[in-house]
Amino acid sequence: MRIGILGIQGDFDLHRKKLEEAGVEYRIVKKAEELEGIDGIIFPGGESTTITKILKRYELDKTLREKISGGFPVFATCAGIIMLASKFEGREEEVNSLGVLDVKIHRNAYGRQRESFEVPLKVTLGSDEVEITGVFIRAPKIVEVGKDVEVLGTFEGSPVLIRQGRILAMTFHPELSEGIEIYKFFENLVKERVSNV
Amino acid sequence: MNAILTGTFKVKVGLAEMLKGGVIMDVTSADQAKIAEQAGAVAVMALERVPADIRKEGGVARMADPQKIIEIMEAVSIPVMAKVRIGHFVEAQILEALGVDFIDESEVLTPADEEYHINKHQFKVPFVCGARDLGEALRRITEGAAMLRTKGEAGTGNVVEAVRHMRKIQSEIKRLTTLGEEELVAESKKLGAPYELVKYVHDNGKLPVPNFAAGGIATPADAALMMQLGAESVFVGSGIFKSEDPEKRARAIVEAVTFYNDPEVLARVSKGLGEPMRGIDVTKLSSDELLQTRGW
Numbered sequence: 001m002r003i004g005i006l007g008i009q010g011d012f013d014l015h016r017k018k019l020e021e022a023g024v025e026y027r028i029v030k031k032a033e034e035l036e037g038i039d040g041i042i043f044p045g046g047e048s049t050t051i052t053k054i055l056k057r058y059e060l061d062k063t064l065r066e067k068i069s070g071g072f073p074v075f076a077t078c079a080g081i082i083m084l085a086s087k088f089e090g091r092e093e094e095v096n097s098l099g100v101l102d103v104k105i106h107r108n109a110y111g112r113q114r115e116s117f118e119v120p121l122k123v124t125l126g127s128d129e130v131e132i133t134g135v136f137i138r139a140p141k142i143v144e145v146g147k148d149v150e151v152l153g154t155f156e157g158s159p160v161l162i163r164q165g166r167i168l169a170m171t172f173h174p175e176l177s178e179g180i181e182i183y184k185f186f187e188n189l190v191k192e193r194v195s196n197v
Numbered sequence: 198m199n200a201i202l203t204g205t206f207k208v209k210v211g212l213a214e215m216l217k218g219g220v221i222m223d224v225t226s227a228d229q230a231k232i233a234e235q236a237g238a239v240a241v242m243a244l245e246r247v248p249a250d251i252r253k254e255g256g257v258a259r260m261a262d263p264q265k266i267i268e269i270m271e272a273v274s275i276p277v278m279a280k281v282r283i284g285h286f287v288e289a290q291i292l293e294a295l296g297v298d299f300i301d302e303s304e305v306l307t308p309a310d311e312e313y314h315i316n317k318h319q320f321k322v323p324f325v326c327g328a329r330d331l332g333e334a335l336r337r338i339t340e341g342a343a344m345l346r347t348k349g350e351a352g353t354g355n356v357v358e359a360v361r362h363m364r365k366i367q368s369e370i371k372r373l374t375t376l377g378e379e380e381l382v383a384e385s386k387k388l389g390a391p392y393e394l395v396k397y398v399h400d401n402g403k404l405p406v407p408n409f410a411a412g413g414i415a416t417p418a419d420a421a422l423m424m425q426l427g428a429e430s431v432f433v434g435s436g437i438f439k440s441e442d443p444e445k446r447a448r449a450i451v452e453a454v455t456f457y458n459d460p461e462v463l464a465r466v467s468k469g470l471g472e473p474m475r476g477i478d479v480t481k482l483s484s485d486e487l488l489q490t491r492g493w
Binding site: 007008009010011012013014030045046047049050053054057078079107108111112113114115116117118119120135137138173176177 | 200201202203204205207208211212214215216217218219234235237238239240274275276293296297298299321322323451452454455456459
């Protein structure tokens, strides 16, 4: 089993370190052909406008959309969730998202960098309740979720960690705090899929 | 009630991490900011004049007019940075009040204090500072900088000084990792930097904050060169909007940073970009024309 990390832009190297810590094989993915032979993918934090533009210019968007619609596992943080979302509040014209995750996103909902924050969170991973530090950087807010979306963690009443099938998405940055529980949970989603196919 | 913490070092460095592998572009208007965002910039630096014009026109270079910064912030959704003079903490207070996402305490502007840099711990907004060597880099981190960049020689379109500074910092980091623990106190004195940070670099082989490249980058090849030398992102100042076709050049530099290790992509994006900014031979500048010697 090998997990890809989208390496177009952003803090993908921090996700790489987490996968190393979890003992998972990985590959940095920048081009469509590098998607071959990987069993799931991480969409890192970064600037969603930058990443989606390059995805389109290098025609990764089509391949990714098809794969993810077919059940390919995705782990998405912050910019990553914006890249997956199907609906936006406000400045939606700027993001060319893949539209595979049934949520409505409000970008930079908490304000500017001045308002970025960290806060202890409780999230549900399978049968475990886990305490983690949620680091929110110019974070988006999930303002609506579709019927197939399961909410695994909230902050001030809004979902911050969600799951839709094999998509695990969050508005905070687990790669910026201690612990690999969320990565382990995702590893299991990928393993499940690998053994099913 | 949960303890919500804003302005922590983790939150500040967090934004620097998000900007990795990207291009931060100098802009002087809302229109330029939109062009930069469309090209794929990860952030823009809001300025009154680009460094090449500051160099040409002379006079005291200060923080940009807040009106201009607001217009740029309203025009784009990517983070907006702005520059303050070295030591001018009131300009920084103003930028923080405006909601600027990152403050560059920059040698490109005329220094306001010849002894002290800003105490950056007092701000919730993160700071980036320039450095030419490891000691300077660690002193800025001690003062609270959440990101570093090479100083290079801004406004010249000549990458030679950025290369010099990046190589210097990288080789000093490498050297530190080879020292014995007993040598670190003496090394800390030599570098003019606190022992804890010297120890961190010795143990980890890297700086505790991201290190970007800046100063004289004008082409996709320049940007990829800095990335291959170890920069984690690239600032492009005068290089874009002082060139013949800013839009095309901006896109090309963005792609060159993503694919900095892929010569075929670099060859393709470097084609037919029109005239780059003219550039200046740095050795022809007199010592009082150098911007990099500002700050200490």
